[in-house]
Amino acid sequence: MPPSRPDTRKGTLPKLQPLEAKTLVDQVVDAIVEATATGVFLPGDRIVEAEVARSLDVSRVPVREALRILESQGIVVSSRYRGMRLMDVSVDRLEKILKVRTVLEKLAAEEVMAGLKDDPDLLAPLEDIVDRLHAALKREDSYGVARLDTEFHRTLCRLSGNDVLLHMWEPLARQLTIIFGLSTLQKDLTAIIEEHDELLARLKAGDVDAAIAQVQIHILDYARALDYEGLVSERRSARDK
Structure with a gap:
């Protein structure tokens, strides 16, 4: 049997356990x-x-x-x-993290799009996160954007219904939040939001090849254009003066 996927349709969620306070x-x-x-x-x-x-x-x-x-x-x-x-955050380390992410999230996108055939509302959680990204942009909340960026990609993996994939992705989560946060220090927040708009649009369009290509552009190509090492060096020099 195929892996079960979360049912996102209204009125179908079972009662959830209340959230516990953080330790x-x-x-x-x-x-x-x-x-x-x-x-x-x-x-x-x-x-x-x-x-x-x-x-x-x-x-x-x-x-x-x-x-x-x-x-x-x-x-x-x-x-x-x-x-x-x-x-x-050397170029070598970032490249390794990004390559692993790309493989996992391409698979996630493929499985999510297969799931859309049975559940047209499957992408609703991603739409909600994109709405919250736009709200964070209006507040000029760069760290909020970084956290929601991580949540978008975690949710993409979760919606695939592939628990093995999610368990492989999850250990990267906090590293990704840091990387996303650093990217907001040198990249326009609007551009970050637009990338997620585009990725969501490709998923909703149902074109598997286009969506998978967009995952690679979003994760690898855009990230490679940023100079993390230069940013860290510049901020360290300014701080240590």
């Missing part, structure tokens, strides 16, 4: 990711547990646990002599 550790994780995505922390920076705890006005225990989580997701890297440092 202190989760809040510390989010704070570090946001600080990195908005350029407060920069890739390659040393992260000192005591300084983060003092800045957030929490004990070192939740910070230590948060850093362990971020290390498991590739956000921070621990070495014996250099301590805990934020992920690198």
